[in-house]
Amino acid sequence: MEAALKTIWDIHTNKELLWIKWVHGTYLKNLNIWQVEVKTRDSWMWKQLLKARKKAVALCGSLENLQSLIRSCCRNSKIKLSALYLALSPTENRVPWSTTIWGGFNYPKHSFISWLAVQDRLLTQDKLIRRGIIQTNQCILCSGAEVECRNHIFFDCKFSQDVWNKIMDWLCFKWRCCDWNQLLNWYSFSLLGKSFKHSVKRMAFTSSIYNIWMERNVRIFNQKCKTVEQLVKLIKVDLMTTIINSKIDAESKNWVLSL
Ligand SMILES: [Zn+2]
Structure with missing residues (x-):
């Protein structure tokens, strides 16, 4: 899920990459990555990405929470995957607090x-x-x-x-x-x-x-x-x-x- 979130974040921050421009043109049109809904004709990869987005939002309680969590894992505007992994790993059963x-x-x-x-x-x-x-x-x-x-x-x-x-x-x-x-x-x-x-x-x-x-x-x-x-x-x-x-x-x- 962490890698998917990194991709989503790259799309969100509109990184100057060719494939992100393509995603904007093909999948998002005038929507943003947080609003776009899955369509039946979407590719498998795209569906997986939106599935990960849904799961992460549910885990954090709201989209706003997820976004601040991702921001807290960024160093010099780059996501640290290890930090994101730690933040999202299921901690329910192993931490006393x-x-x-x-x-x-x-x-x-x-x-x-x-x-x-x-x-x-x-x-x-x-x-x-x-x-x-x-x-x-x-x-x-x-x-x-x-x-x-x-x-x-x-x-x-x-x-x-x-x-x-x-x-x-x-x-x-x-x-x-x-x-x-x-x-x-x-x-x-x-x-x-x-x-x-x-x-x-x-x-x-x-x-x-x-x-x-x-x-x-x-x-x-x-x-x-x-x-x-x-x-x-x-x-x-x-x-x-x-x-x-x-x-x-x-x-x-x-x-x-x-x-
Ligand atoms: Zn004080």
Whole structure:
């Protein structure tokens, strides 16, 4: 599937290659590679390509997710197949954090960003510096008090610490920690199973990662800032919306309402 995705990406980025021009003229016409549907008279190869596209979109939850995943595997605008392979290989059964991140109450978009965070694939500033894309590294959440890397932004940064502590307060967590590795261990080994409270706590984790990452992006790209309280509210709304819309027993409902 990785090789097929590389081909799809080459078509998407419209590489200056003769065969890509041919593909555009023959198969795509005015459509793009993500929209085009399979036709019965298409060649076997083309059908395989679109089949791989469909499978990859399903795996990532959405086309947008797939595209950002592929982008995260590019170095100097070239796809690293080994990185793509690792990102797409079925990890469900072999990594302890998979239950923390996927399924249950988790929103697919939260799962996806958390999945990238766990694999340290989000394009944080430390990575952009290494690739020569930017020259300085200042965490935008704490106004440049520290440099931005995965472990800082989740949840070592003063801003995300405040968000995370407030969420833990709200859910009556007894155990407190803002260290990424310890947190991930705790979530992967101690918060397993179908218990309602555990599911809610797992969702709090992925929703916090997602909302903090989005806040970081909005600050960088749109120069708009939310306060700790506003972000905490967003995470609570995410959690409450899912919980209220799911079938839960009376005891669980009372617990949620008492929060
Ligand atoms: Zn910071």
